[in-house]
Amino acid sequence: MGEFDLIAKYFNRRPEQGIGDDCAVFTPTAGMQLCISSDMLVEGRHFFPDVNPEALGHKALAVNLSDLAACGAAPRAFTLALALPEVNEAWLDGFSRGLFALADVHGCTLVGGDTTKGPLNICITVFGEVPTGKALLRNGAKVGDDMYVSGTDVDHVGQARLALEIMRGNVKANAAELESVRHRLERPTPRVNLGVALRGVATSCIDISDGLLGDLGHILKASNVGASVQTDWIKGRTDFALAGGDDYELLFTAPPSQRDALQAISDKACIRVTRIGAIEAPHEWRLLDAAGLPLENTFTSFDHFTST
Amino acid sequence: MGEFDLIAKYFNRRPEQGIGDDCAVFTPTAGMQLCISSDMLVEGRHFFPDVNPEALGHKALAVNLSDLAACGAAPRAFTLALALPEVNEAWLDGFSRGLFALADVHGCTLVGGDTTKGPLNICITVFGEVPTGKALLRNGAKVGDDMYVSGTDVDHVGQARLALEIMRGNVKANAAELESVRHRLERPTPRVNLGVALRGVATSCIDISDGLLGDLGHILKASNVGASVQTDWIKGRTDFALAGGDDYELLFTAPPSQRDALQAISDKACIRVTRIGAIEAPHEWRLLDAAGLPLENTFTSFDHFTST
Numbered sequence: 001m002g003e004f005d006l007i008a009k010y011f012n013r014r015p016e017q018g019i020g021d022d023c024a025v026f027t028p029t030a031g032m033q034l035c036i037s038s039d040m041l042v043e044g045r046h047f048f049p050d051v052n053p054e055a056l057g058h059k060a061l062a063v064n065l066s067d068l069a070a071c072g073a074a075p076r077a078f079t080l081a082l083a084l085p086e087v088n089e090a091w092l093d094g095f096s097r098g099l100f101a102l103a104d105v106h107g108c109t110l111v112g113g114d115t116t117k118g119p120l121n122i123c124i125t126v127f128g129e130v131p132t133g134k135a136l137l138r139n140g141a142k143v144g145d146d147m148y149v150s151g152t153d154v155d156h157v158g159q160a161r162l163a164l165e166i167m168r169g170n171v172k173a174n175a176a177e178l179e180s181v182r183h184r185l186e187r188p189t190p191r192v193n194l195g196v197a198l199r200g201v202a203t204s205c206i207d208i209s210d211g212l213l214g215d216l217g218h219i220l221k222a223s224n225v226g227a228s229v230q231t232d233w234i235k236g237r238t239d240f241a242l243a244g245g246d247d248y249e250l251l252f253t254a255p256p257s258q259r260d261a262l263q264a265i266s267d268k269a270c271i272r273v274t275r276i277g278a279i280e281a282p283h284e285w286r287l288l289d290a291a292g293l294p295l296e297n298t299f300t301s302f303d304h305f306t307s308t
Numbered sequence: 309m310g311e312f313d314l315i316a317k318y319f320n321r322r323p324e325q326g327i328g329d330d331c332a333v334f335t336p337t338a339g340m341q342l343c344i345s346s347d348m349l350v351e352g353r354h355f356f357p358d359v360n361p362e363a364l365g366h367k368a369l370a371v372n373l374s375d376l377a378a379c380g381a382a383p384r385a386f387t388l389a390l391a392l393p394e395v396n397e398a399w400l401d402g403f404s405r406g407l408f409a410l411a412d413v414h415g416c417t418l419v420g421g422d423t424t425k426g427p428l429n430i431c432i433t434v435f436g437e438v439p440t441g442k443a444l445l446r447n448g449a450k451v452g453d454d455m456y457v458s459g460t461d462v463d464h465v466g467q468a469r470l471a472l473e474i475m476r477g478n479v480k481a482n483a484a485e486l487e488s489v490r491h492r493l494e495r496p497t498p499r500v501n502l503g504v505a506l507r508g509v510a511t512s513c514i515d516i517s518d519g520l521l522g523d524l525g526h527i528l529k530a531s532n533v534g535a536s537v538q539t540d541w542i543k544g545r546t547d548f549a550l551a552g553g554d555d556y557e558l559l560f561t562a563p564p565s566q567r568d569a570l571q572a573i574s575d576k577a578c579i580r581v582t583r584i585g586a587i588e589a590p591h592e593w594r595l596l597d598a599a600g601l602p603l604e605n606t607f608t609s610f611d612h613f614t615s616t
Contacts, residue, residue: 021530022378022515023343023436025443028336035331036419038433040389042426070330081348081431111344114431118350123389123422123431125346128331135333207330222329 003115006087010096011080011110024111026077032129037067043120047186048167053091055186056122057098062190063209064126065106066248069195070207072136073128075108081125083118106192136198136205136252141223145203145253147277148262149212150191157212158236159184161244188248194273197265198252205252211243215251216285226283232290233274242287253279311423314395318404319388319418332419334385340437345375351428355494356475361399363494364430365406370498371517372434373414374556377503378515380444381436383416389433391426414500444506444513444560449531453511453561455585456570457520458499465520466544467492469552496556502581505573506560513560519551523559524593534591540598541582550595561587 028034041060043049061078068075080099084092103110108126151157163185165171166178191207198205204223206215213229220227234241250273254262259275266273277288287295336342349368351357369386376383388407392400411418416434459465471493473479474486499515506513512531514523521537528535542549558581562570567583574581585596595603 021443021445022375022513023345023381023443025379025438025445026342026344027440028340028342030338032336034334034336034342036334036385036387036435037331038387038389038421038431040391040422040424040426040429040431042391042424042429045424045426067330071333073331077344079344079346079433081346081433083348083350083429113346114348116348116350116353118348118353118429119427121348121350121391121426121429121431123346123348123429125387125389125433127344130333132335135329135331137329137333205330 006092006115010092011113024077024079026111026127029129031132033132033135035068035071035073035128035130035135036125037064038123038125039063039067041122051186053094054098057095058102058187060122060124061099061102061108061126062188063248064124065102065108065190065192066188066207066209068126068128069190069192070136070205070250071128071130072134072195072199072205073130074196075106075126075128075192077109077111078103078124078126080110080113081123082113082115083121084115085118085120130199134199136195136202138204138206138219138222141204141219141225141253141279142255143225143279143281145255145279146259146275147227147229147251147253147279148273149208149251149276150194150249150271150273151247152272153235155184156235156241157208157247157249158234158241158244160188160246161240162236164246185246188246190248191250191271194250194265194269194271197269198250201258201261201265202252202254205250208247208249208251209245211245212247212251213242213285219251219253220284223279224282226280227277227285228280228288229277229285230288231295233276314400314423318400319421332385332387334419334435337437339440341440341443343376343379343381343436343438343443344433345372346431346433347371347375349430359494361402362406365403366410366495368430368432369407369410369416369434370496371556372432373410373416373498373500374496374515374517376434376436377498377500378444378513378558379436379438380442380503380507380510380513381438382504383414383434383436383500385417385419386411386432386434388418388421389431390421390423391429392423393426393428438507442507444503444510446512446514446527446530449512449527449533449561449587450563451533451587451589453563453587454567454583455535455537455559455561455587456581457516457559457584458502458557458579458581459555460580461543463492464543464549465516465555465557466542466548466552468496468554469548470544472554493554496554498556499558499579501577502558502573502579505577506558509566509569509573510560510562513558516555516557516559517553519553520555520559521550521593527559527561528593531587532590534588535585535593536588536596537585537593538596539603541584
């Protein structure tokens, strides 16, 4: 199967004008800004070689949609560039099904891309829209703001790392225990509706892809503030919750005056948000135990070039 | 060097709002459509492992800008996703210099991206703008149109493939001969100004990345027309000129009434355009010799999954 046949068979669901041309032609909505994010997934680094291709198709788009969510942008379109070691039709069938199932949920259209032969590599660039000036950024946190994280009682931060460490053999668990958290690693749910609903309410927002404290650090640096982070809300291992990575929950700040509004947003988006701390005068973060006493911070964020 | 340090040192030239956030926030110009293209370059497939990194940085962006040119779009921004086997600062320094030198020529801003560890892979997604409805597409060629290709007497189609075959050892040449064509393979010049100038003049346009006849085939199929292609304008080997690939010249059609306009455009953009054929009633293409007599076509286009 050649390059053009492969595209036609598995990725030809592209209704916008210009598709199949050198460029996709995209018509921005008047009054909206475009939010753009690009993520590259590499075998052995971001996923195991034997991962279910359908789950991989889901995740490849999910991590990008999560970036849109963190900016409060509504998904519109994406491009897919794919390097494949060989044309494996079973793999392509699963991958494209997982990809389009999630794309369809969010009305996000594949508008173009590239396929080539090479070590397996998936690069998706996603486009969302937000009313001009309304994008959620990292630099708006204010002293006195509350800090929140999304995630339910059942699906909560830290589980993706737990699943990873079980699969690596570093944490002992039975098959049922792995199964209960594996979807958090392999099929993260981007919090798109929540992100859109946070426009005008949250003062800053980021998704937790590199670990909660590491990503919080980006907000603190960009906003020139500090934070106290409670730990009594954590379920499971503290290190996985605070520095695990791959969670794709939203971490955001909002003034206390928005607590009622946030409860309504949470109810409407059907996703719990938990108040986990407060923005303080400039310093880094400090962790507090259940009694509000400082804990020593020994957690670091995830870095693709220094972490194992 | 960690991921964030690497980005800060080599790729932090990103003035738009939202940079460093989960998404870049991009403000489309009112009345314009966005043209989007994504290309993935893989070591050993699209470039030799020992290619000059500065040339590679140039080419990685050039092939994307060439897609914008083919649509008549003016470059505005791009994202860069990069998988690197290791942090090689000399390589990164050269690559980023080549990349930004070309980006600066076209006022094209790096607005975001991703870096990760993995087999060398470069994925650039580029954004250009074109007035609404004015994008050059493949489907507008009309029976009776002239057909043109860009390229100068000195730099002409087929040279990129010639350079490739010399470097592969398949064509014998001395160092000076290689040097005279090597830039055509490693440092293609995207015909951005020409593409923009062709808005409203060309009826269809494509860039010759997969070989002239192969790319012409896309125009013919999309436009439901045929073409006669002269061969007497070809310099060098006919197979390289007609099916060589990697040329990044523009192949376009325009009605004979536009011949004077095209001459003026060519003069202003400082790039020669050569009339090489005509659009005919639906069939595939046919090749004509200098006397206008049919030649047998034995050339095929380049396909990344079936070609060597």
